[in-house]
Amino acid sequence: MNLLRGALRTYAWGSRTAIAEFTGRPSPTAHPEAELWFGAHPGDPAWLETDGGEQSLLDTVREDPEGQLGAAVRGRFGDTLPFLMKVLAADEPLSLQAHPSAEQAAEGFAREDRLGIPVSSPIRNYRDRSHKPELLVALHQFEALAGFRPAMKSVELMRALGVSELEPYVGLLSGQPDADGLRALFTTWITAPQPDLDVLVPAVIDAAIEYIRSGAKVFAAEAKTVLELGERYPGDAGVLASLLLNRLTLRPGEGIYLPAGNLHTYLHGVGIEVMANSDNVLRGGLTPKHVDVPELLRVLDFTPASETDLRPQTTNDGMETVYETAAPEFTASVLSLDGDRLGHEVDAPSRHDGPQILLCTEGSAVVHAKSGAVTLNRGMAAWVAADDGPIRLVAEQPTKLFRATVGV
Ligand SMILES: [Zn+2]
Structure with a gap:
């Protein structure tokens, strides 16, 4: 188990204070900080803190897929971490967007390859072959438009x-x-x-x-x-x-799940996003970036949905609250330590034997795995390889750990 440093993305719509304050750095920052990526996306992997210095999670998974991902996850998703977790801080609205289904992504990626559009080109829509279902859970009050x-x-x-x-x-x-x-x-x-x-x-x-x-x-x-x-x-x-579109206000801990074809934009707030490990975005406006209206229209789902349809059900399993979503690539949950769970070691529920990313959003906990222990304070994250779990936790004060794992 290692501490995991997120990769910081500075987009114009970000915040000069939110991510810095969350991770305990001085604020305001020189540039607006929009996203902190915790994952093994080739575009911007997170970094493991090891005795030998920092090592990219992407390289770590590539060098040891069996140990890091486990046999079952490799069998289902190949040798890449199937999910990506982000802290997102929006001071200004993001672009109006939707994400493709798995089928649309595979077809779109092949089509743009045939047309000779480089994967890194700003006019490229499909940067990988994956769909990108996403879940957003509010850390602070979060404002969004989502779904017709x-x-x-x-x-x-x-x-x-x-x-x-x-x-x-x-x-x-x-x-x-x-x-x-x-x-x-x-x-x-x-x-x-x-x-x-x-x-x-x-x-x-x-x-x-x-x-x-x-x-x-x-x-x-x-x-x-x-x-x-x-x-x-x-x-x-x-x-x-x-x-x-539905105009949603999420209170801390409330989530929205955006399946393929859902038209959405985040307006304001700080949250944690968990998604399939993909960068496929089709934009329709509200942005200076590349907009592709015909392609957006191809993937949009116009089926009307109410606000309740967009909010995932949560199930509570003792200390763990799970956001129920249909995405096979990820499961997101919150581990809450309080009351009689404080002051002694407790076993975290183990839903499967894959890898997990833990992010402390409140309080402080010592996380024990096979390889040793790390202390997570607010804003700190850890990577627990498949062969290093299950985990045990100790907290002296009310503590919340956001957990992303592979879907069951
Ligand atoms: Zn999106």
Whole structure:
């Protein structure tokens, strides 16, 4: 078992304080820090602290797949760690995006290879052959847009804004309040000529300002989101798309699970993401990065989903709360040590014999594995190889460890 140092990604939408404070570094930082990657992704692997210095988790897994991943995981996923865990801190909205299914990713990767687009090119959509189901669990209050909400609810929102320019679109959706209607409306907006958007988006922004001024409450969060997005991307169809998506506020510990084809964007907050080890993103707007609307439309799932559909069920097994998701690549859970679990060694439930990544989000614990022990304070992580578990824990104060393992 080793301490694991995450790989820091500095994107413009990140925070100058959140990740630094979480990991106990001085803040504000010189650059906005957006993501801290804990995994063995070739693009940015995490680092094991060993007696001989730092060693990349990618190399460690490559050199000893049997010991690090275990026979069962190798049999299912080959010689790579199938999941990636990230701490994510968004001070500003991310791009409007969706991720492909396994089939779409394999086909897209082969197609872009045939077209001769280098994997590192900024216009490349498919950087690997994997799907990318993702789970996000809030560390602090987290704001997001995700999944097309039931269509009549969006009709209600648009009517409440009372924008005359929106009327034909409200008519379209109320005449067909289902996945097909949502597809037709979203496609119309996302492919609309810029001069049309330059009229429509400001009209919606003005209506949102009026709505907030009026003191109306029902769609206040949605109206504020229109303003927030419109301020940064004044002529972007993504501002209109926000009218069709569930507007979620997650409290600490609450999660959302985003399967293939779910249109989403994170707006603000700090959370932990666990996903299949992939970088496949299709963007539709709200970003200066590469946007590929036709490809996004190919993978989008327009089936309306309510907020509850997006929130994973949790099951509690003594000290462990598991987020139930369908992804075979990962299982995410929280190990909570408190009450009569403090002050003595306790066995952590062992769901299988694969590798695990532990991240302390609160308190402090000593983690014991076969090879020895490490102390994890808030913001510190450990890698437990398959041949090094199961683990035992000792904490003197209420402590939470976020755990990512391979799915069962
Ligand atoms: Zn995403």
